[in-house]
Amino acid sequence: MSVTTETLQTVQSVTEGTYKWGFETDIEMEFAPKGLNDDIIRFISARKGEPEWLLEWRLRAFKAWQAMSEPRWAAVKYPPIDYQDAYYYAAPKQRPKSLDEVDPELLRTYEKLGIPLKEQEWLAGVTTSPDGTERAPVAVDAVFDSVSVATTFKERLEKEGIIFCSISEAVREHPELVRKYLGTVVPPADNFYAALNSAVFTDGSFVYIPKGVRCPMELSTYFRINAKGTGQFERTLIIADAGSYVSYLEGCTAPMRDENQLHAAVVELIAHDDATIKYSTVQNWYPGDAEGKGGIYNFVTKRGACRGARSKISWTQVETGSAITWKYPSCILQGPDSVGEFYSVAITNNFQQADTGTKMIHLGPRTKSTIISKGISAGRAQNTYRGLVRISPRAVGARNFTQCDSLLIGDRCGAHTVPYIENRCMSAKVEHEATTSRIAEDQLFYCRQRGLSEEDAVGLIVNGFCREVLKELPMEFAVEAQKLLQISLEGSVG
Amino acid sequence: MNVVMHQVGAPGFLHRFEGLRDRLPGGRLPWLATLRAQAAEAFRAQGFPTRRVEAWKYTDLAPVAEAGFDEPLTPMDDAMDLPPAQAGARAVFVDGRFRADLSSLDGLPFEVSSVARHLDALEGRLGALARPGEEPMAALNTMLFEDGLLLDLPEGVEGGVLELLSLATASERPSAFHPRHLIRLAKGAKLTLIETATGPEGARYLHNPVFEVEVAEGAWLTHGRLQQEAPRAFQLSTIYATVAAGGTYDNFTLNAGGRLVRNEIHVTLTGPGAACHMNGAQLLAGDQHADTTTALDHAAPSCASRQTYKTVLMGRSRGVFQGKILVRQVAQKTDGYQMNQALLLSPEAEMDSKPQLEIYADDVKCSHGATVGELDAEQVFYLRSRGIPETQARAMLVQAFLHEAVEGVTDEALRRALDAAVEGWWARQEETLAA
Numbered sequence: 009m010s011v012t013t014e015t016l017q018t019v020q021s022v023t024e025g026t027y028k029w030g031f032e033t034d035i036e037m038e039f040a041p042k043g044l045n046d047d048i049i050r051f052i053s054a055r056k057g058e059p060e061w062l063l064e065w066r067l068r069a070f071k072a073w074q075a076m077s078e079p080r081w082a083a084v085k086y087p088p089i090d091y092q093d094a095y096y097y098a099a100p101k102q103r104p105k106s107l108d109e110v111d112p113e114l115l116r117t118y119e120k121l122g123i124p125l126k127e128q129e130w131l132a133g134v135t136t137s138p139d140g141t142e143r144a145p146v147a148v149d150a151v152f153d154s155v156s157v158a159t160t161f162k163e164r165l166e167k168e169g170i171i172f173c174s175i176s177e178a179v180r181e182h183p184e185l186v187r188k189y190l191g192t193v194v195p196p197a198d199n200f201y202a203a204l205n206s207a208v209f210t211d212g213s214f215v216y217i218p219k220g221v222r223c224p225m226e227l228s229t230y231f232r233i234n235a236k237g238t239g240q241f242e243r244t245l246i247i248a249d250a251g252s253y254v255s256y257l258e259g260c261t262a263p264m265r266d267e268n269q270l271h272a273a274v275v276e277l278i279a280h281d282d283a284t285i286k287y288s289t290v291q292n293w294y295p296g297d298a299e300g301k302g303g304i305y306n307f308v309t310k311r312g313a314c315r316g317a318r319s320k321i322s323w324t325q326v327e328t329g330s331a332i333t334w335k336y337p338s339c340i341l342q343g344p345d346s347v348g349e350f351y352s353v354a355i356t357n358n359f360q361q362a363d364t365g366t367k368m369i370h371l372g373p374r375t376k377s378t379i380i381s382k383g384i385s386a387g388r389a390q391n392t393y394r395g396l397v398r399i400s401p402r403a404v405g406a407r408n409f410t411q412c413d414s415l416l417i418g419d420r421c422g423a424h425t426v427p428y429i430e431n432r433c434m435s436a437k438v439e440h441e442a443t444t445s446r447i448a449e450d451q452l453f454y455c456r457q458r459g460l461s462e463e464d465a466v467g468l469i470v471n472g473f474c475r476e477v478l479k480e481l482p483m484e485f486a487v488e489a490q491k492l493l494q495i496s497l498e499g500s501v502g
Numbered sequence: 503m504n505v506v507m508h509q510v511g512a513p514g515f516l517h518r519f520e521g522l523r524d525r526l527p528g529g530r531l532p533w534l535a536t537l538r539a540q541a542a543e544a545f546r547a548q549g550f551p552t553r554r555v556e557a558w559k560y561t562d563l564a565p566v567a568e569a570g571f572d573e574p575l576t577p578m579d580d581a582m583d584l585p586p587a588q589a590g591a592r593a594v595f596v597d598g599r600f601r602a603d604l605s606s607l608d609g610l611p612f613e614v615s616s617v618a619r620h621l622d623a624l625e626g627r628l629g630a631l632a633r634p635g636e637e638p639m640a641a642l643n644t645m646l647f648e649d650g651l652l653l654d655l656p657e658g659v660e661g662g663v664l665e666l667l668s669l670a671t672a673s674e675r676p677s678a679f680h681p682r683h684l685i686r687l688a689k690g691a692k693l694t695l696i697e698t699a700t701g702p703e704g705a706r707y708l709h710n711p712v713f714e715v716e717v718a719e720g721a722w723l724t725h726g727r728l729q730q731e732a733p734r735a736f737q738l739s740t741i742y743a744t745v746a747a748g749g750t751y752d753n754f755t756l757n758a759g760g761r762l763v764r765n766e767i768h769v770t771l772t773g774p775g776a777a778c779h780m781n782g783a784q785l786l787a788g789d790q791h792a793d794t795t796t797a798l799d800h801a802a803p804s805c806a807s808r809q810t811y812k813t814v815l816m817g818r819s820r821g822v823f824q825g826k827i828l829v830r831q832v833a834q835k836t837d838g839y840q841m842n843q844a845l846l847l848s849p850e851a852e853m854d855s856k857p858q859l860e861i862y863a864d865d866v867k868c869s870h871g872a873t874v875g876e877l878d879a880e881q882v883f884y885l886r887s888r889g890i891p892e893t894q895a896r897a898m899l900v901q902a903f904l905h906e907a908v909e910g911v912t913d914e915a916l917r918r919a920l921d922a923a924v925e926g927w928w929a930r931q932e933e934t935l936a937a
Contacts, residue, residue, distance in 0.1 A: 081556070401849070401850075414859070414861070416861065416863075416864035416866075417864065418864055419831060419834070419863055419864045419865070420831070421862075421864070422860070422861060422862045423859070423861045424858075424859060424860045424861065425857075425858060425859040425870070426856070426858050427855075427856065427857060427858075427872070428854070428855075428856050429853075429854065429855040429856070429872055429874060430560075430852070430853075430854045430855075431844070431846065431852065431853050431854070431874040431875075432851075432852040433846075433849070434846040434847070434848060434849045434851065434876045435849075435876055436874070436875065437873075437874070437875035437876075438872070438873065438874040438875065439871075439872070439873045440855075440857070440870075440871060440872040440873070441869070441870075441871045442857070442859060442869060442870050442871070443868070443869040444859055444861050444866060444867075444868040444869070445866070445867055445868075446864040446865055446866070
């Protein structure tokens with residue numbers, strides 16, 4: 009099926025509600041008391057049965073955080089956040105020991121979200137392939153507020169020596185690995201939100217791919233914020249040992265609420281010699297309503313280290329949700345001939361604000377990076393690409409290509425581009441291009457003339473505008489992402 | 503009693519201002535006294551910007567802040583060796599002060615005079631565009647300026663070519679001067695202003711000019727700047743320009759001299775159909791640092807802006823380009839283009855670029871591009887395969903890169919001056935390389 013026909017079908021199938029993931033699950037929860045102090049951190053650490061070193065690590069991060077101030081350089085505006093007025097731990101009371109024991113209410117929640125936690129099902133919710141062929145299933149780690157509630161396909165993966173579990177479990181079962189790598193890519197005091205996360209992170213996923221193993225299925229984490237007055241602070245750590253390969257997907261949603269909820273995650277990726285990590289995100293946190301009320305503040309630190317020779321880290325993100333996005337998935341290209349990629353679609357509508365981009369830090373010789381960023385701004389939204397390409401003197405023969413395109417829909421929104429290019433190596437080559445435009449009248453006219461409504465035509469053109477990025481997504485996600493783009497733009501034309 | 507003879511940095515300048523305030527030109531004009539006092543407050547609050555200030559992220563002013571500067575002490579009757587004239591008419595400033603005796607301004611169809619002599623008539627005009635509250639170097643200038651070029655082109659006048667020569671003299675201790683130039687072109691007027699800034703080898707000084715430029719409807723100002731300051735000198739210049747409907751401000755800046763140089767240009771397009779061209783070349787070697795920072799404000803519909811900057815870096819030099827295009831919500835049908843390219847010819851050189859688009863209107867066409875790299879190996883190979891020795895092939899390609907930068911200059915007098923300067927620079931580099 010060609011992308012175009014797919015898009016048309018998508019366009020037809022999504023004429024209903026705008027944010028259909030906005031429901032709330034009624035489930036018995038356990039909360040830590042509101043607020044943030046040493047005792048809360050001790051509570052979280054104790055609740056998770058953590059070793060002493062990790063508690064100390066958290067407390068040090070908290071101390072550092074207290075001395076830091078919120079970054080204000082991003083092109084986003086929001087009222088001061090009261091960090092004491094939130095719950096830093098919220099978990100369903102029943103803790104299942106295996107998949108069979110998961111609270112049926114939770115299973116129903118994830119089913120509703122299109123994330124089946126039964127192992128025979130696939131991410132897209134399709135149970136049987138029409139032609140009967142077997143396609144690789146997707147293993148899912150489901151994080152509900154502060155805890156991981158289920159991880160599927162664990163046994164199957166264990167056969168290959170792959171560790172895929174919640175980070176809490178990894179701390180218990182594989183402390184040597186966690187201790188070796190945690191905080192080595194994003195140090196605890198890296199920035200304000202990373203420090204906050206380091207102090208209070210509750211759960212997240214842990215992945216270790218052993219030497220020479222190609223992970224047989226896509227791994228994925230699905231993040232769900234459910235409880236009121238909480239923030240989500242997950243921590244993901246992925247290690248790809250020499251010669252291994254893994255493709256990892258991340259999705260997220262939250263109920264519709266008037267309050268702004270904070271999501272401050274940290275993701276660390278480590279790729280050793282000849283290893284490849286492909287990390288894809290479809291970020292669909294609740295964006296707030298058409299008047300800009302409510303929505304998630306998404307302040308996320310994602311960074312990957314290409315430690316080994318010929319290693320590769322590829323970030324693909326489709327950012328459609330959140331009231332505010334502050335996110336710069338980056339690559340530190342240390343190993344010679346290592347490769348960093350960043351493919352991004354950020355779409356903002358109504359009062360959404362997105363300040364997102366990447367940093368490519370070229371340290372090793374012949375390192376290469378590619379940045380493709382597509383920003384779409386509609387309504388009264390503000391959309392900023394902010395990126396850094398830094399070539400160190402040792403990065404002989406390094407190469408970067410950057411392309412940032414912005415599309416404006418309507419005359420009340422903004423699209424901004426702020427790239428930083430720092431080259432200290434003569435033999436390196438850096439190229440940067442950026443354009444800003446609106447949907448051309450002739451393109452619209454062409455579609456309208458063939459009977460498409462204006463809204464559908466815009467959806468079609470936007471999907472075309474983003475194609476370079478969408479094609480990087482794994483199949484299931486690509487379809488999902490196209491639908492999301494369309495939904496995000498609803499009400500932006502006419 | 504402790505007497506601090508030479509305070510350095512911002513306190514040194516503030517101290518000088520306190521001591522001089524009544525004796526500075528226009529000291530008895532209340533509006534000017536207020537303007538200077540406000541600027542002093544702004545400068546006191548900001549000081550010399552550090553790299554923590556976003557606008558100065560890539561340029562460290564520590565060498566300027568750490569140097570102690572004196573007032574320039576130039577005897578007014580000093581006979582001086584002047585560089586050959588670029589055009590017929592020439593206004594000469596020595597250490598920031600107008601020298602009628604050295605200038606040749608006869609036969610111009612408009613009046614050229616000195617800001618210092620007409621201060622009583624400049625209330626509301628001087629300081630109309632400069633923003634001491636935002637740009638600390640403009641605050642320093644406002645606080646301490648003594649003189650500057652005052653240019654008024656009446657409606658429809660074809661002004662031809664005028665040269666503005668800024669000379670520094672050598673003195674025992676570094677000197678600092680802060681000329682304030684006011685340039686206004688009335689409706690339909692036209693002028694080419696070629697500015698040369700230079701000083702004797704070995705002279706250490708800070709040249710901190712501020713320009714306030716007003717281009718009225720349909721007027722056209724070509725503003726060429728040949729920055730060839732002495733090798734140890736600092737030049738930090740700030741230009742503020744507004745362009746009304748159908749007018750054009752065409753700036754070309756060549757940064758070739760100086761130890762630490764910043765060329766900061768703020769242009770606001772205020773009327774439909776206004777245009778701005780900002781182009782330039784930075785030719786850097788040794789331990790030079792040159793920074794070009796542009797801010798283009800599209801504040802009216804249907805305006806066009808074009809920017810092309812090229813930098814060649816040798817030795818341990820460092821080049822900076824920061825260029826921001828702001829398109830306001832009213833500025834529909836904006837056409838904005840910006841390109842900056844840098845050629846790294848030494849493993850120790852560094853280039854930092856920060857192009858920036860900030861766009862609030864949807865019916866616009868804006869783009870920017872940036873490239874940094876060494877000479878294209880394929881191009882070198884192409885020339886070598888045709889029998890041209892490597893050194894010569896590389897020289898040809900560097901020259902071609904530089905000529906491309908100058909190629910867009912349509913004004914003949916300016917073009918000649920730029921070509922000569924570029925060739926002179928390259929010849930000197932080749933000598934250095936050969937030695």
